[in-house]
Amino acid sequence: MKLFWAPQTRSQRAIWMLEEAGVDYEMERIELGSADRADSAEFREASPMGKVPAIVDGDVAMSESAAICIYVADRYAAGTLAPALDDALRGKFLYWTMYTPAVVEPAMSEKFNKVEANRQRSGWGDFELMIETWDQALDGRDWILGDRFTAADVMLGSSAIFLRMFKMLPESNNLDAYADRCLARPANQRALAKGAG
Numbered sequence: 001m002k003l004f005w006a007p008q009t010r011s012q013r014a015i016w017m018l019e020e021a022g023v024d025y026e027m028e029r030i031e032l033g034s035a036d037r038a039d040s041a042e043f044r045e046a047s048p049m050g051k052v053p054a055i056v057d058g059d060v061a062m063s064e065s066a067a068i069c070i071y072v073a074d075r076y077a078a079g080t081l082a083p084a085l086d087d088a089l090r091g092k093f094l095y096w097t098m099y100t101p102a103v104v105e106p107a108m109s110e111k112f113n114k115v116e117a118n119r120q121r122s123g124w125g126d127f128e129l130m131i132e133t134w135d136q137a138l139d140g141r142d143w144i145l146g147d148r149f150t151a152a153d154v155m156l157g158s159s160a161i162f163l164r165m166f167k168m169l170p171e172s173n174n175l176d177a178y179a180d181r182c183l184a185r186p187a188n189q190r191a192l193a194k195g196a197g
């Protein structure tokens with residue numbers, strides 16, 4: 001598998017996911033900031049918007065970190081990092097894997113940019129509802145689905161770590177301990193070293 005990445009970006013999620021799944025992969029760096037950026041056709045096929053992370057795996061070429069996490073988990077770690085298709089936890093797995101791009105990121109962006117929030121009208125509610133919902137789901141659990149770590153935790157864990165780094169995580173809640181647990185995973189430590197740039 002080839003991973004297109006850039007340091008200090010959402011690529012970190014894909015690296016962490018690949019490390020958790022134990023997949024062999026090579027990394028091709030994309031110079032996001034360069035003025036004369038000339039993306040390869042292979043990268044553009046995987047990522048039409050030119051965003052990282054993106055992967056090419058045989059005939060599969062795709063981007064979007066949550067989609068990559070689900071793909072890698074289903075293809076290389078089905079039943080462990082992704083509940084099987086007929087597992088009752090599959091629904092919650094999909095919900096929480098998508099929570100980062102669908103709810104956390106828009107709510108975070110609104111708060112960061114001081115945009116007036118509308119809990120009813122916005123699909124992501126607002127920052128406080130986003131945090132409360134996530135925090136409650138982690139009550140008494142190590143991972144979002146309970147005892148088992150899955151690709152959903154790669155997505156959510158990366159968001160918890162990011163929010164804490166930007167001092168946007170409320171103190172004394174489940175999310176702080178969750179971020180610590182995610183950081184302590186050996187696969188995440190390897191990923192952080194690889195993604196440092």
Ligand SMILES: N[C@@H](CCC(=O)N[C@@H](CS)C(=O)NCC(=O)O)C(=O)O
Nearest residue numbers: 009010032050051052053064065066
């Ligand atoms: N929703 C996408 C977002 C990807 C994204 O925004 N990537 C940024 C880096 S974090 C990027 O490639 N920006 C460079 C650009 O737009 O040229 C995902 O989760 O993968």
